[in-house]
Amino acid sequence: MAAPALSPVRPAPAGPTRRRRSGSRAERLAPLVLVAPAVLIIVGLRLWPLVLGVNFSFTGDGDRDGVMVGLDNYATLFSDPLxxxxxxxxxxxxxxxxxAVAIPGLLATFIYLRVPGHRVYRGVYFFPAVLSPVIVGAIFTLLLAFDGPLNGLLGGLGIGPVDWLGDPGVAFFVVVAVHVWATFGMALVVFLAGFATLDQSLLDAARVDGASFPQTVRHVIVPSLKRTIQFVLVTTMIGMLTSMFGLLYVMTSGGPEGSTYLPEYYIWIQQGRLNQPALASAASTALFVIMLVVGLAQIAILRRAAGKED
Structure with missing residues (x-):
């Protein structure tokens, strides 16, 4: 008796498997496609100019324009008293x-605890953030003039006039104070956003335990907002290093006796007035390194402090 013929084994259709593989590949590539435009913009408009600026800082100015001079520009920088x-x-x-960080932090705490008039305070505190630094500088130049309203008020109290913008030992601190007044509204908003994530039960527990306001701030609010504090610290420091040019230009022009110079203002003087772009690039590179080191140091200190509290 003949054995029955075996039907040929047909391979399973590969259509669904191929579709799944192609679908998974598309899912893996989709995030890269979406991120690619942002990456290209950052590389083209941020990283590449940074690399060009660093390279340009090793070239010369004037007769040595375009000639590699090594570290000569950096030696000139650190030998310059300004x-x-x-x-x-x-x-x-x-x-x-x-x-500069504690001021908006405390004000945000008062607003979060709903002190009387907290809605009005929120708008009042943020209002200076929308003003131009030039406008702010012009206003405070008038207020702080030697014969201005502030010295007139001090004279009425029997206190001698102070040369707020002409005394080398005072001018820089005055400009910093004006900058803090003009910009802490943005940090205040960030702190209020951080308070939205605060566990209300922790505040209630502290209140029940009889904790004072300083104890509540130290043991409840600060640990709960450590990420927000890190962000505000870094952004505030970057703002101080890169956003005070307008105030310096209007209020002191780097004086008196160069006492209010910052790297940002020094860069503008070298590039805009003295026509030394290579030296200005070296100063820009030094400023970038300073911001990077200070920012990383702040984050490391805050993380270490948070680790000890945990």
Whole structure:
């Protein structure tokens, strides 16, 4: 008896499997396609100019334009008393940074706790952030003039006039104070956004336990807003280093005696007035390194402090 013929084995249709594979490949590529325009913009408009600027800082000015001069520009920078003054002022900004962050933080705390008039305060505190630095500088130049309203008020109280913008030991701190007044509204908004994530039960527990306001701030609010504080610290420091040009130009023009110089203003002087773009590029590179080091140091300190509290 003949054995029955075996029917040939047909391979399973590969259509659905291929579709699944092609679908998974498209899903993997979709995020890259969506991110690609932003990456190209960042590389083309941020990273590539940064690389060109760093490379340009190793070339010469004037007769040596385009000639590689190595570290000569950096040697010139650190031998310039004005640039050393600018670096000293950066150190003062780092020391004043906690105050610049604590002010909007405390005001945001008062608003979050709904002090009387908190809705009005929110708008009043943010209003200076929409003013141009030139306008702010012009207003405070008039207010702080030697014969201005502030000294007139001090004279009525029997206090001698102060040369707010003409005294080398006072002018820089005055400009920083005006900058903090003009910009802390944005940090205030960031802190209020951070308070939206705060667990209300922690505040209620602290209130039940009889914690004072300083204890509540130290043991409840600060640990809960550590990410927000990190963000505000870094952005405030960057703003101090890169956004005070308008105030410096209008209020002091780098004076008196160069005491209010910052790297940003020094860069403009070298490029805009002295026509030394290579030296200005070296100063820009130094400013970038300063911001990077200070920002990373702040984040590391805050993370270490948060780790100890945990």
């Amino acid at each position: 640039f050393r003054t600018a670096l000293r002022n950066v150190g003062l900004l780092v020391l004043l940074l906690p105050v």
